[in-house]
Amino acid sequence: MKQKLFNDTTLFLTFAAAILLMPIWLAPLGASYPDLLQKFAIYGIFAIGYNILFGLTGYLSFGHAAFLGVGSYAAVWSFKLFTMNAIPAVLFGVFFAGVLALIIGYLSLRRSGIYFSILTLAFAQMSYNLAYSVLTPITNGETGLQLTLQDPRMIDAMFIEVGEGLPITNLFGIKMSGYSGFYFCAVLLIICFYISLRIFRSPFGLMLRGIKSNQNRMNYTGLNTRPYMLAAFVISGMFAGLAGSLLAVTDPLAGAERMQWTASGEVVLMTILGGVGTLIGPILGAGLIKYFENIFSSFNNNILHDFFSFLPDTLENIVVQVTGLFVGGGWHLTLGLLFVIVVVYLPGGIVEGFQRLARLLSRKKQPDKTSSSLKNQSAE
Numbered sequence: 001m002k003q004k005l006f007n008d009t010t011l012f013l014t015f016a017a018a019i020l021l022m023p024i025w026l027a028p029l030g031a032s033y034p035d036l037l038q039k040f041a042i043y044g045i046f047a048i049g050y051n052i053l054f055g056l057t058g059y060l061s062f063g064h065a066a067f068l069g070v071g072s073y074a075a076v077w078s079f080k081l082f083t084m085n086a087i088p089a090v091l092f093g094v095f096f097a098g099v100l101a102l103i104i105g106y107l108s109l110r111r112s113g114i115y116f117s118i119l120t121l122a123f124a125q126m127s128y129n130l131a132y133s134v135l136t137p138i139t140n141g142e143t144g145l146q147l148t149l150q151d152p153r154m155i156d157a158m159f160i161e162v163g164e165g166l167p168i169t170n171l172f173g174i175k176m177s178g179y180s181g182f183y184f185c186a187v188l189l190i191i192c193f194y195i196s197l198r199i200f201r202s203p204f205g206l207m208l209r210g211i212k213s214n215q216n217r218m219n220y221t222g223l224n225t226r227p228y229m230l231a232a233f234v235i236s237g238m239f240a241g242l243a244g245s246l247l248a249v250t251d252p253l254a255g256a257e258r259m260q261w262t263a264s265g266e267v268v269l270m271t272i273l274g275g276v277g278t279l280i281g282p283i284l285g286a287g288l289i290k291y292f293e294n295i296f297s298s299f300n301n302n303i304l305h306d307f308f309s310f311l312p313d314t315l316e317n318i319v320v321q322v323t324g325l326f327v328g329g330g331w332h333l334t335l336g337l338l339f340v341i342v343v344v345y346l347p348g349g350i351v352e353g354f355q356r357l358a359r360l361l362s363r364k365k366q367p368d369k370t371s372s373s374l375k376n377q378s379a380e
Helices: 002-020 034-057 065-081 086-108 113-134 154-159 178-201 203-220 226-250 261-274 281-294 301-307 313-323 328-345 349-379
Strands: none
Touching: 002 178, 034 178, 034 203, 034 226, 034 261, 034 281, 065 086, 065 113, 065 226, 065 261, 086 113, 086 226, 113 261, 178 203, 178 226, 203 226, 261 281, 261 328, 261 349, 281 328, 281 349, 301 313
């Protein structure tokens, strides 16, 4: 027990250090600018929450983008009505996403398997259509919800002198842009990781694993598994709401496109690529996809020509033409191939790949130790 606690503490401290030092160790990869770091942290939170549902229970939801969008809308309305401080916006985003998750989860969890997945997808699409065309007084339709000079901002109006132009989001005076915005998101990511770690190690997490293993057997014993499933669904939805509110904190607008089914599919890819049911995997998957989307997609023919300039001209042109199919606008092709490779050869995701590599290295070290001990014995 003490060893397990020590391992968890080491894992948490290592994770926290890695997140806080991201601007340093991501610099060689060209991914150390604040906007991208904020996306790494925000979608890491989104993936962590999704993994609590999908990774622990095996229930595949295609509707988590609805909670991401609701979190964004709630945060922007907090900015418009009350204050530009990020704390109330985050709290509103988490609360309203949790309420919506409670409603959708209560209805969807009446079914399991593919029927559950289709129900969540249907609810997400209904939410998207409501936000896009029906609830336009609340969501501002296809234009999206944005800040205006006429917004009341009642709390700010009582304590802060109104200046010219639109105000910016802040944390008690600290601007939520640039690296300060990243570190705000990073601290919340670390907190979310700790909560996820505690859930994984708790009796509640063990119960969710039992549901994934054999829910029917648990029902036959007289245990009602539905409250546990609903709790996991709501917690997962609240994580998504937190991610949505942070998207609004770092860029104060909200649009219906955040509720599309493609956003739900993206978090599924993140979780599977990184490793379903692992603590670190979904965060790695989120970082990989956002890196492909923002950095890998920017590689154009000029960059490729510079990179392959050491080759003869004819060969250089051929290599650039072939490589150009997989980078720039073709980054989705590379991501798709990577996804196929992971699903076929590494069902446990990137984490399983690291585990296999670690086992391979440990096996190579063991023969060396054995041979050295035999040499010592023969010398004696």
